[in-house]
Amino acid sequence: MAYTLYTYPGNPRANCTLIAAELSGIKIETPEIELGKTNKTEEFLALNPLGRVPTLKLPSGAGVFESEAIARYVARLRPEVGLMGATFAEATEVDSWVTLANADLVPAMLPLVWVHLFNLKYDGSAATKAKAAVDRVLQVLDAALLSRTYLAGERVTLADTVMVSVLNLFMTHTLDAKARKAVPNVMRYYNTLTAQPAFAKVLGEIKLCETPLAPAKKEKAAKKEAAAPAAAAAPAAPAAEPKKPKAKGPYDDLPKSSMDLDEWKREYSNNDTREGALPWLWKNLDTEGYSLWHCNYKYNGELEKTFMSANLVTGWFQRCEHLRKYIFGNVLIFGSSGPPGSVEISGVWLFRGQSIPPEWDQEGNDAFYYEWNKLDITKAQDKALVEDYFAWDGKFEGGPTKPFNQGKTFK
Ligand SMILES: N[C@@H](CCC(=O)N[C@@H](CS)C(=O)NCC(=O)O)C(=O)O
Incomplete structure (x- = not known):
């Protein structure tokens, strides 16, 4: 019998255990539960007398309650993984x-x-x-x-x-x-x-917070407080302040471009890259409204595994969701798994405007860990590099030193 973790999806108190189980190669089932019902049954209360989730059911049928105890239990199952610390x-x-x-x-x-x-x-x-x-x-x-x-x-x-x-x-x-x-x-x-x-x-897919969650009925609450200041438990009343003009986005001031990025993305998705999409790009590219960039991961010398490198790129892409209207890119993995330095990550991006997205040169942002080089498509080598990265094949002259392994497109 397997381990069963009763929880609802996305519960941070349970995710820590599920990650520990993944790292340890332990299979844990997570059946769907109805909170308020499943956890109040007699069978469930025998596992956790307080009827709370997460609750772990062991193969023996016994229950473990309290999220921290559950996480430790799972971490101790495979001491060789070192989740409880090596010393x-x-x-x-x-x-x-x-x-x-x-x-x-x-x-x-x-x-x-x-x-x-x-x-x-x-x-x-x-x-x-x-x-x-x-x-x-x-x-x-x-x-x-x-x-x-x-x-x-x-x-x-x-x-x-x-x-x-x-x-x-x-x-x-x-x-x-x-x-x-x-x-x-x-x-x-x-x-x-x-x-x-x-x-x-x-x-799963991570979408970083853009606007922090706010009290659902903020405006009403603010008005009530104005009438009865003694009940001033809620935050100060932003509703009373004059409305600030909407802050300008980094792309708002750019002159309109003759090229429609969405159209390019459709061309790229629906046509053979070398036969259809690239000819479209060279015909329609507005080099004043858009720029092309090569990026090279600064820590290629540390990369060992292709799948982990691919995951690094997937994570980066997930955190770029809010820029989808302005950017397009292909980031490729080269080499094959082996000792440090066996794998390389590099890519070519198309950006609205003439620079990399503003937040990308800040420490902590994935892009900060790449070297950036603006490409000039009037130069044959730069143009060929764009073509190779977008088509995922070719000589990649001036790019990676290892053979192509796999690629990812942000579109
Ligand atoms: N200290 C407990 C807290 C668990 C807890 O409060 N779980 C909530 C859901 S996040 C719950 O089961 N609520 C339902 C209830 O108490 O009936 C732990 O860390 O496991």
Whole structure:
């Protein structure tokens, strides 16, 4: 009999265990449950007397309750994987980070995220306190990650599966681009780990937060407070402020282009690249409105596995969703799995405007870890490079040093 984890999809308290299981090669079933029903049955209460999720059912039929105990149980099943830390000192570090995440970040989920997702009663002062707690932990984490790749030791431990699972909720719901920019080391850590296959498989497609969740009935609440200032529990009243003009986006001031990027994407998707799409591009490319760039991963010397490199690219693409209207690219993997330096990542992008997207030169952004070189299609070699990258074949002169392995298109 297999292990069964009762939870609802996306529960950070369960994701940490599911990632640990992926890393350890342990199969865990996650049957669909109806929260409020399944967890109140007699059978369920025999596993967890409080009737809560997550709850783990062991092959013996016994139950394990409390998310932290469940995560530790699974991590201990395969000590050789090292999820509990390789040494006594590392095990203590794992304990510190797991407890910090659970004691300081998990309680903030309810007032900051779940209250909105599940339409619960909003408590302004609880939200303010929770936000301060999250900000403080992020600062501590950012300082710690300045000199580390992982929280404890030199490889992934339970500290990372717990921390990333919890961070993921805030990254996708409350921390907008400005908040993320304030913690570049946390971002590098989060981006690196979520690109790893075990994390990517459990967390699925990640869409970083653009606008933080806000109280559902903010305006009404603000008006009530104006009438009765004594009940000032909710945040200050933004509704009373004059409406600010909408901030300009980085592409808003560009003169209209004669080339329609969507049309190019359709051409590329529906036609043979060399026979149909590229001739269309060379005929329609507006070199004033658009620019072409080659990118080369700065840490190619560290890459060992093709599938992990491909995952790095997938993670990057997932975080580019908001730029889809303005960019198109092909990022390719070259070489084959082997010792460090066996694999290379490089690509060619087409961008609206004459520079790489503004946020891409900031530390923590995936693009920051690439060298960028603007291409000039009046030069035969640059033009051929664009063609090879877009067609996924050719000589790639001036590009990679290893043979093509696989590619990914952002369109
Ligand atoms: N301390 C527990 C908290 C678990 C918990 O509160 N789970 C919630 C869902 S996230 C639940 O089961 N609520 C339903 C209920 O209490 O009836 C743990 O970490 O496992």
